[in-house]
Amino acid sequence: MKVAVIGTGYVGITTAASLGEMGHQIMGVDIDEEKIKKLQSGILPIYEPGVEPLIQDLMRQGRIQFTTDLREAVCFADIIFIAVGTPSLPNGQADLAYVESAAAGIGKCMDCYKVIVNKSTVPIGTAERVKKIITSEVNKRDQFIKFDVVSNPEFLQEGKALQDARWPDRIILGCASENAKNLMNKLYQGVQAPKYFTSPKNAEMIKYASNAFLATKISFMNEMARLCDTLEVDVTEVAQGMGMDKRIGPYFLQAGIGYGGSCFPKDVAALYSMGQQAHLEMPILREAQKVNQTQCDWFVEKMKGIVNLEGKNIALLGLSFKPETDDIREAPSIKLIDLFLRNGAKISAYDPKAMKPIQNIFPQITMAEDCYQVFDGADIVVLCTEWKQFQKLDWMRAKRMMRGNYLFDGRNALSAKELTAIGFHYWGVAKKT
Ligand SMILES: NC(=O)c1ccc[n+]([C@@H]2O[C@H](COP(=O)([O-])OP(=O)(O)OC[C@H]3O[C@@H](n4cnc5c(N)ncnc54)[C@H](O)[C@@H]3O)[C@@H](O)[C@H]2O)c1
Numbered sequence: 001m002k003v004a005v006i007g008t009g010y011v012g013i014t015t016a017a018s019l020g021e022m023g024h025q026i027m028g029v030d031i032d033e034e035k036i037k038k039l040q041s042g043i044l045p046i047y048e049p050g051v052e053p054l055i056q057d058l059m060r061q062g063r064i065q066f067t068t069d070l071r072e073a074v075c076f077a078d079i080i081f082i083a084v085g086t087p088s089l090p091n092g093q094a095d096l097a098y099v100e101s102a103a104a105g106i107g108k109c110m111d112c113y114k115v116i117v118n119k120s121t122v123p124i125g126t127a128e129r130v131k132k133i134i135t136s137e138v139n140k141r142d143q144f145i146k147f148d149v150v151s152n153p154e155f156l157q158e159g160k161a162l163q164d165a166r167w168p169d170r171i172i173l174g175c176a177s178e179n180a181k182n183l184m185n186k187l188y189q190g191v192q193a194p195k196y197f198t199s200p201k202n203a204e205m206i207k208y209a210s211n212a213f214l215a216t217k218i219s220f221m222n223e224m225a226r227l228c229d230t231l232e233v234d235v236t237e238v239a240q241g242m243g244m245d246k247r248i249g250p251y252f253l254q255a256g257i258g259y260g261g262s263c264f265p266k267d268v269a270a271l272y273s274m275g276q277q278a279h280l281e282m283p284i285l286r287e288a289q290k291v292n293q294t295q296c297d298w299f300v301e302k303m304k305g306i307v308n309l310e311g312k313n314i315a316l317l318g319l320s321f322k323p324e325t326d327d328i329r330e331a332p333s334i335k336l337i338d339l340f341l342r343n344g345a346k347i348s349a350y351d352p353k354a355m356k357p358i359q360n361i362f363p364q365i366t367m368a369e370d371c372y373q374v375f376d377g378a379d380i381v382v383l384c385t386e387w388k389q390f391q392k393l394d395w396m397r398a399k400r401m402m403r404g405n406y407l408f409d410g411r412n413a414l415s416a417k418e419l420t421a422i423g424f425h426y427w428g429v430a431k432k433t
């Protein structure tokens with residue numbers, strides 16, 4: 001099948017690559033000329049493991065192409081994915097400007113029946129809104145063209161996007177017509193995953209409710225960690241014991257410095273604001289956000305109870321919002337750096353992929369050349385993002401380079417036992433072992 005993907009960010013490019021891999025013919029389109037130029041030369045503008053070689057492979061086989069010309073992409077495709085950003089407005093609502101502009105663009109140049117698939121995370125009722133925008137643009141040209149709008153939310157996690165696209169837990173398909181249902185079934189026939197057909201509105205809500213549930217699960221564990229810390233209980237063992245109950249499950253129970261990224265904070269805020277618009281109290285969502293917004297403050301207060309930060313050199317390990325990505329949107333590192341600077345500390349930081357964007361925000365901090373230079377003269381180490389390479393460090397060597405011996409593990413990713421044995425003063429988020 002011929003597929004156009006509008007928006008070549010994390011979701012668009014992964015969607016394009018995985019559909020290309022399934023044998024479909026793909027055209028990716030973006031308004032960002034720089035991005036398209038890079039993609040046309042086989043360079044991925046973002047870091048996402050495995051995607052760049054796959055794109056290069058598909059280009060060699062002539063199965064994927066990139067353009068800034070929306071008309072070319074729309075006329076080429078039977079199925080058009082909208083995968084543009086839906087960032088937060090100041091009041092928490094999702095900003096639909098990019099989705100609406102993509103829909104208007106489709107309506108302006110659509111020449112025959114198409115299925116328009118919404119992959120962006122959008123408020124309930126957006127499929128209907130997209131339909132109205134396209135219809136209005138088509139009518140302006142005095143034409144009558146049939147089309148369907150499908151809601152097919154994306155559930156990939158950055159850092160393992162390709163894996164999630166190849167082997168998703170489920171494919172949610174909000175289809176209002178049999179024709180759209182049949183085409184979507186055909187499009188995804190190569191993916192071994194249950195397909196759940198529902199209405200577009202239900203599909204839109206499934207996406208928000210899933211993200212809000214996962215975010216709440218994390219905030220719940222962070223609240224437990226605060227209590228465990230006071231009661232001298234190990235929250236990692238509590239999580240392990242809890243996770244053995246099939247009804248709870250072992251995932252997303254890791255306490256730490258809170259969730260970041262381009263999705264959880266924005267999507268919980270958007271869902272909460274949908275509640276407000278419907279005059280509904282949503283106390284669980286409100287408190288899940290509050291715990292997350294204060295988790296870094298709580299962490300730094302704990303640190304200050306152990307060591308005075310004024311004038312101290314802090315070695316900060318990890319800056320991206322999670323490992324295996326260069327994405328710093330809503331990264332807890334930004335909040336931590338701000339708090340450390342306010343408390344008079346100096347910062348040297350290292351991250352395998354995300355130093356440049358953080359340096360742009362904080363020109364006053366030092367970026368280390370490698371994962372050992374960061375320890376040079378440090379009094380305190382703070383683990384912010386649990387990249388695998390930090391777990392495998394030669395900690396003896398790191399300690400020899402330091403002036404002090406404090407280590408604060410914001411992700412509970414290191415071994416308290418081993419680090420204490422070599423002379424570190426270790427503190428994890430309610431973690432003892
Ligand atoms: N990042 C994730 O892990 C993830 C996972 C699941 C769902 N989502 C959702 O998917 C959507 C996209 O997220 P993302 O992280 O890929 O965003 P992104 O910001 O990385 O990329 C969006 C892209 O769309 C382009 N764009 C904007 N308007 C356009 C237009 N009119 N025509 C063509 N291109 C246009 C931008 O230039 C940009 O390249 C959001 O709604 C997000 O909530 C994201």
Ligand SMILES: O=c1ccn([C@@H]2O[C@H](COP(=O)(O)OP(=O)(O)O[C@H]3O[C@H](CO)[C@@H](O)[C@H](O)[C@H]3O)[C@@H](O)[C@H]2O)c(=O)[nH]1
Pocket residue numbers: 121154155156157158159211214218251252253254255256257258259260261262263264267321322
């Ligand atoms: O037990 C956990 C799990 C995650 N996190 C943090 O939560 C954030 C989000 O992590 P993750 O969910 O792995 O990354 P995302 O790429 O943001 O993916 C989420 O957001 C996407 C965008 O909507 C969805 O598609 C995914 O299903 C959903 O997991 C990160 O800061 C993690 O460090 C924790 O603190 N504890």
